[in-house]
Amino acid sequence: MxxxxxxxxxxxxxxxxxxxxxxxxxxVVDLDVVRDNFKAFRHALPDSAIYYAVKANPAPEILRLLAGLGSNFDCASVAEIEMALDAGATPSRVSYGNTIKKERDIARAHALGVNLFAVDSHEEAEKIARAAPGARVFCRVLTDGEGAEWPLSRKFGCVPQMAVDVLVYAHQLGLVSYGVSFHVGSQMTKLDAWDSALADAKRVFVQLAKQGIELKMVNMGGGFPTKYLRDVPSAEAYGQAIFGALKKHFGNNIPETIIEPGRGMVGxxxxxxxxxxxxxxxxxxxxxxxxxxxxxxxxxxxxxxxxxxxxxxxxxxxxxxxxxxxxxxxxxxxxxxxxxxxxxxxxxxxxxxxxxxxxxxxxxxxxxxxxxxxxxxxxxxxxx
Amino acid sequence: MxxxxxxxxxxxxxxxxxxxxxxxxxxVVDLDVVRDNFKAFRHALPDSAIYYAVKANPAPEILRLLAGLGSNFDCASVAEIEMALDAGATPSRVSYGNTIKKERDIARAHALGVNLFAVDSHEEAEKIARAAPGARVFCRVLTDGEGAEWPLSRKFGCVPQMAVDVLVYAHQLGLVSYGVSFHVGSQMTKLDAWDSALADAKRVFVQLAKQGIELKMVNMGGGFPTKYLRDVPSAEAYGQAIFGALKKHFGNNIPETIIEPGRGMVGxxxxxxxxxxxxxxxxxxxxxxxxxxxxxxxxxxxxxxxxxxxxxxxxxxxxxxxxxxxxxxxxxxxxxxxxxxxxxxxxxxxxxxxxxxxxxxxxxxxxxxxxxxxxxxxxxxxxx
The missing domain is CATH 2.40.37.10 (Lyase, Ornithine Decarboxylase; Chain A, domain 1)
Structure with missing residues (x-):
C-alpha cells in the first residue's frame, strides 16, 4: 500500500x-475543496443537475456554499429539507430522496413546497398520492452494486419490472410519474457500472411509453468516490463514461438527468x-x-x-x-x-x-x- | 423461536x-425494574461490591436511583465520572475502568478524588503514576470470551503473565497494585466462564505474593445477560456459580470482589x-x-x-x-x-x-x- x-x-x-x-x-472541512469538487462535477456532466446528498455532511456552511453555486439538494428527511431551505435553496431545488417516509413527513415536505419524491413500492406511491397529491415521483430500481466499496444491499429499489408497475400505479393515483433512479453503490470505482443501470432505466422508459406515460428524468444517484488510499477515476472520467452510456441507450433523446454526489463532493x-x-x-x-x-x-x-x-x-x-x-x-x-x-x-x-x-x-x-x-x-x- | x-x-x-x-x-425505562435488578445482584452476590457500568445507560434518573441504593460506578470517561458524582456518588465509589485514558483525563479524575484506575499495559501505568500518584490500580487480564453473544475481542487486557509484570511495575512506580480484572464478554450465558477467569486471577495473585505484593481485589467485570429472545440464567444462578469458583480458587481467603453489571442492570x-x-x-x-x-x-x-x-x-x-x-x-x-x-x-x-x-x-x-x-x-x- x-x-x-x-x-x-x-x-x-x-x-x-x-x-x-x-x-x-x-x-476540519476546507470549503475551497468543496467548491472545486462542485465545479468538477458541473464540468464533467454539464447537462446533469447536481443534487448534493445532504446526509454526507449537512454543515450549514457547506449547504450555503452549494446553494450559492446553484446546487440542488437530495434530502433524506424533513430536517434535511429544512436545512437545505435555510441554506437558500428553493423547494423546487429539493428532492425527498428517501424511499421510506412517514406519510406525515411527506405532508410536511409538500407543505414546504417540495414536489419531487422517491418511491420503490406501491405502498409508498399511495402515501404520496394522499399526502402530496399531484407531486412528481421517480421510482428507484435495484442495481447489483458490484464493484462498490460500500455496496448497497437490496434495501432500496425494486426490480425493473416492478418499477414499471409502480410508475403506472402512481400515474393512476394522479401523481406525475417522472422518472427512474438507481444508485450504483457508494465509492463505486467501476466506470461501466452506470452502463447496465442505464440500460435498465431505458427499458422502464420504453415500457411506460407503451402505456402512454412519458418519463422525463433519470436520477443516476451517487456513488462517485473520494480518494482514500487508492487512486480513483476523476470526475472527468466518470462524466465521459456516463455520457457515453446515456448516448448508447437513449440516442438523441437523452432525458433530464440528475446526479447525487455526497462522498464525492465533500469526502x-x-x-x-x-x-x-x-x-x-x-x-x-x-x-x-x-x-x-x-x-x-x-x-x-x-x-x-x-x-x-x-x-x-x-x-x-x-x-x-x-x-x-x-x-x-x-x-x-x-x-x-x-x-x-x-x-x-x-x-x-x-x-x-x-x-x-x-x-x-x-x-x-x-x-x-x-x-x-x-x-x-x-x-x-x-x-x- | x-x-x-x-x-x-x-x-x-x-x-x-x-x-x-x-x-x-x-x-421508556421503568426504574422499578432497575431497582429489582439491583436487589437481585446484591442478593445473589452479597459480598461483592456492585459497580454499575454507566456506559450502558447514563440517564441521570438511573444514576440517582442506583447511587441511593448504594451502588458504586464503573466509568469510561471523565464525563461519566462527573455524572456519577452529580448523581450523589462519592469519588470513593467510582472506578475509572477504561484501560485507554488520556493522561490529562487521569489528572482530572484524580483531581475529582477518584482513586481506582484500570490498566492493561506498562504505558498506562506510567501515565497514572504521573497524573494520579499513589492511586490504586487493577490490571485487566485477557479472557477468551467464548460463549458471549457480544464477544470482546482482544481489545482490552493483556495475558496473565504480562499482568504480573504490569502490576509489579506499577508497584515500583509508587502506585498501589490493588487487583486484577477480567470481563467474560457481554451477554455471557455460560456459567463456567467465570471459573477459568478466576483461575487466571488466582495465578496472578500468587505470583505477585511471591514478590511481596499483596493484591486485594478481583474485579469480575460484567457480562451478566439480559433476557432477549432466549431464557438466560438468573442472577441467583450466576451468584452461585461465581461464589463456587471463588471458593474453589481462593479457598478461605476470598479477596474483595467487584462486579460491573450494565446490560444486566438496565437491559x-x-x-x-x-x-x-x-x-x-x-x-x-x-x-x-x-x-x-x-x-x-x-x-x-x-x-x-x-x-x-x-x-x-x-x-x-x-x-x-x-x-x-x-x-x-x-x-x-x-x-x-x-x-x-x-x-x-x-x-x-x-x-x-x-x-x-x-x-x-x-x-x-x-x-x-x-x-x-x-x-x-x-x-x-x-x-x-
Missing part, C-alpha cells in the same frame, strides 16, 4: 490547526485531527502493537465497519520506519476497533500524545457520530 | 405510552416504542416482505450489528399468523438493516402506521444513537 504520495490535507487546514489548536478530536475536503492515547502490546512477545486513538467507530469513523473504508493517516513521523498495527478507538467497547484483520502500517516511533491526521473524512463522519457513547462528546467540526 | 411467553413491557411502561403518547421513536428495564413506516416487496414474486421501522442501526439499535442481539418485538397483532421478514431502519443507508440473514417473524397483518414495542432495549441504545444521521433526531428517552 502506497501512502507516500497522497496529501489531502490542504494548506488552509494545516494553518487552521496550527493557529487554532482545537482541543480533542475534530473534523476529500475534510480531515480529522486525532491524538494517540495509548500504544501497547497484549503480551511481551506480541508481534504487533495496538495503537489507540481518541476517535473510533462511535466517534465518527463508523464507515470503518467491517474495515470497509480505509482512510489515509498522516503523522509527523511519516519518514520513519513503519510497521503494521491494530488501530482502535477510545471507548470501552470491544467492537470499537478500526483496522485489525487488515492491520494498518504506522511509524514505529509513533508515541502517546502524537497527533494524527485522518484524511478523506469530510463525508459520513460528523452525523454518524454517537450522541455521547461512553460519555465522549460527538465529533466537533470546523468548516473553513 | 418462541416469542409467545415473553412479556418484558411493564404495566407502568404501557400506561405511560397510553397516557403520554410520545411522538416518534422513544425509549430488561427499557422498551423502545417504534412505528412501521413501510411494508413492501422488491418484486411481485418476492418470497418475503421488507418491514421498515422509524428506528434502526443509527437511531439506537447499533447492537443489531452483525445481527448479534435479537430483540423481542411485540405488536398489537401478535395473535395473527406470522411470517419472516427483513427488518430495516429508516435511513438512506444500506447498512441500516436490522435482521436479514436471520429474518424476523412478524404478523402478516402488520401494516404501515402500526406501533411496535422493541423489548430489552434499556442498555446500549440511547448513547449509541447517532447525533443526527440523515437528519433524524437521536433517540429520546423517558425514565419513569
Amino acid at each position: 502506497d501512502q507516500g504520495n497522497i496529501a489531502m490535507t490542504t494548506a488552509r487546514i494545516i494553518d487552521f490547526l496550527n493557529t487554532r489548536r482545537p482541543e480533542g478530536p475534530c473534523l 476529500n475536503a475534510g480531515v480529522i485531527k486525532a491524538e494517540v492515547v495509548l500504544v501497547s502490546k497484549k503480551s511481551d512477545n506480541d508481534n504487533h502493537r495496538w495503537v489507540f486513538l481518541d476517535i473510533g467507530k462511535f466517534g465518527g469513523l463508523a464507515e470503518t465497519m467491517d474495515e470497509a473504508i480505509r482512510y489515509p493517516i498522516r503523522t509527523a513521523r511519516d519518514g520513519d520506519a513503519m510497521e503494521p498495527c491494530v488501530l482502535a478507538g477510545p471507548t470501552c467497547d470491544s467492537a470499537d476497533v478500526l483496522y485489525e484483520k487488515n492491520m494498518y502500517p504506522l511509524p514505529i516511533s509513533l508515541t502517546i500524545g502524537d497527533e494524527v491526521l485522518i484524511e478523506g473524512t469530510g463525508a459520513y463522519t460528523t452525523t454518524y457520530s454517537a450522541v455521547a457513547f461512553n460519555g465522549f462528546e460527538p465529533l466537533k467540526a470546523y468548516v473553513i | 418462541d416469542q409467545g411467553n415473553i412479556a418484558m413491557t411493564t404495566a407502568r411502561i404501557i400506561d405511560f405510552l397510553n397516557t403520554r403518547r410520545p411522538e416518534g421513536p422513544c425509549l 430488561n428495564a427499557g422498551v423502545i416504542k417504534a412505528e412501521v413506516v413501510l411494508v413492501s416487496k422488491k418484486s411481485d414474486n418476492d418470497n418475503h416482505r421488507w418491514v421498515f421501522l422509524d428506528i434502526g442501526k443509527f437511531g439506537g439499535l447499533a447492537e443489531t450489528m452483525d445481527e448479534a442481539i435479537r430483540y423481542p418485538i411485540r405488536t398489537a397483532r401478535d395473535g395473527d399468523a406470522m411470517e419472516p421478514c427483513v427488518l430495516a431502519g429508516p435511513t438512506c443507508d444500506s447498512a441500516d438493516v436490522l435482521y436479514e440473514k436471520n429474518m424476523y417473524p412478524l404478523p402478516i397483518s402488520l401494516t404501515i402506521g402500526d406501533e411496535v414495542l422493541i423489548e430489552g432495549t434499556g442498555a446500549y441504545t440511547t448513547t449509541y444513537s447517532a447525533v443526527a444521521f440523515n437528519g433524524f433526531e437521536p433517540l429520546k428517552a423517558y425514565v419513569i
Whole structure:
C-alpha cells in the first residue's frame, strides 16, 4: 500500500490547526475543496443537475456554499429539507430522496413546497398520492452494486419490472410519474457500472411509453468516490463514461438527468485531527502493537465497519520506519476497533500524545457520530 | 423461536405510552425494574461490591436511583465520572475502568478524588503514576470470551503473565497494585466462564505474593445477560456459580470482589416504542416482505450489528399468523438493516402506521444513537 504520495490535507487546514489548536478530536472541512469538487462535477456532466446528498455532511456552511453555486439538494428527511431551505435553496431545488417516509413527513415536505419524491413500492406511491397529491415521483430500481466499496444491499429499489408497475400505479393515483433512479453503490470505482443501470432505466422508459406515460428524468444517484488510499477515476472520467452510456441507450433523446454526489463532493475536503492515547502490546512477545486513538467507530469513523473504508493517516513521523498495527478507538467497547484483520502500517516511533491526521473524512463522519457513547462528546467540526 | 411467553413491557411502561403518547421513536425505562435488578445482584452476590457500568445507560434518573441504593460506578470517561458524582456518588465509589485514558483525563479524575484506575499495559501505568500518584490500580487480564453473544475481542487486557509484570511495575512506580480484572464478554450465558477467569486471577495473585505484593481485589467485570429472545440464567444462578469458583480458587481467603453489571442492570428495564413506516416487496414474486421501522442501526439499535442481539418485538397483532421478514431502519443507508440473514417473524397483518414495542432495549441504545444521521433526531428517552 502506497501512502507516500497522497496529501489531502490542504494548506488552509494545516494553518487552521496550527493557529487554532482545537482541543480533542475534530473534523476540519476546507470549503475551497468543496467548491472545486462542485465545479468538477458541473464540468464533467454539464447537462446533469447536481443534487448534493445532504446526509454526507449537512454543515450549514457547506449547504450555503452549494446553494450559492446553484446546487440542488437530495434530502433524506424533513430536517434535511429544512436545512437545505435555510441554506437558500428553493423547494423546487429539493428532492425527498428517501424511499421510506412517514406519510406525515411527506405532508410536511409538500407543505414546504417540495414536489419531487422517491418511491420503490406501491405502498409508498399511495402515501404520496394522499399526502402530496399531484407531486412528481421517480421510482428507484435495484442495481447489483458490484464493484462498490460500500455496496448497497437490496434495501432500496425494486426490480425493473416492478418499477414499471409502480410508475403506472402512481400515474393512476394522479401523481406525475417522472422518472427512474438507481444508485450504483457508494465509492463505486467501476466506470461501466452506470452502463447496465442505464440500460435498465431505458427499458422502464420504453415500457411506460407503451402505456402512454412519458418519463422525463433519470436520477443516476451517487456513488462517485473520494480518494482514500487508492487512486480513483476523476470526475472527468466518470462524466465521459456516463455520457457515453446515456448516448448508447437513449440516442438523441437523452432525458433530464440528475446526479447525487455526497462522498464525492465533500469526502476529500475534510480531515480529522486525532491524538494517540495509548500504544501497547497484549503480551511481551506480541508481534504487533495496538495503537489507540481518541476517535473510533462511535466517534465518527463508523464507515470503518467491517474495515470497509480505509482512510489515509498522516503523522509527523511519516519518514520513519513503519510497521503494521491494530488501530482502535477510545471507548470501552470491544467492537470499537478500526483496522485489525487488515492491520494498518504506522511509524514505529509513533508515541502517546502524537497527533494524527485522518484524511478523506469530510463525508459520513460528523452525523454518524454517537450522541455521547461512553460519555465522549460527538465529533466537533470546523468548516473553513 | 418462541416469542409467545415473553412479556418484558411493564404495566407502568404501557400506561405511560397510553397516557403520554410520545411522538416518534422513544425509549421508556421503568426504574422499578432497575431497582429489582439491583436487589437481585446484591442478593445473589452479597459480598461483592456492585459497580454499575454507566456506559450502558447514563440517564441521570438511573444514576440517582442506583447511587441511593448504594451502588458504586464503573466509568469510561471523565464525563461519566462527573455524572456519577452529580448523581450523589462519592469519588470513593467510582472506578475509572477504561484501560485507554488520556493522561490529562487521569489528572482530572484524580483531581475529582477518584482513586481506582484500570490498566492493561506498562504505558498506562506510567501515565497514572504521573497524573494520579499513589492511586490504586487493577490490571485487566485477557479472557477468551467464548460463549458471549457480544464477544470482546482482544481489545482490552493483556495475558496473565504480562499482568504480573504490569502490576509489579506499577508497584515500583509508587502506585498501589490493588487487583486484577477480567470481563467474560457481554451477554455471557455460560456459567463456567467465570471459573477459568478466576483461575487466571488466582495465578496472578500468587505470583505477585511471591514478590511481596499483596493484591486485594478481583474485579469480575460484567457480562451478566439480559433476557432477549432466549431464557438466560438468573442472577441467583450466576451468584452461585461465581461464589463456587471463588471458593474453589481462593479457598478461605476470598479477596474483595467487584462486579460491573450494565446490560444486566438496565437491559430488561427499557422498551423502545417504534412505528412501521413501510411494508413492501422488491418484486411481485418476492418470497418475503421488507418491514421498515422509524428506528434502526443509527437511531439506537447499533447492537443489531452483525445481527448479534435479537430483540423481542411485540405488536398489537401478535395473535395473527406470522411470517419472516427483513427488518430495516429508516435511513438512506444500506447498512441500516436490522435482521436479514436471520429474518424476523412478524404478523402478516402488520401494516404501515402500526406501533411496535422493541423489548430489552434499556442498555446500549440511547448513547449509541447517532447525533443526527440523515437528519433524524437521536433517540429520546423517558425514565419513569
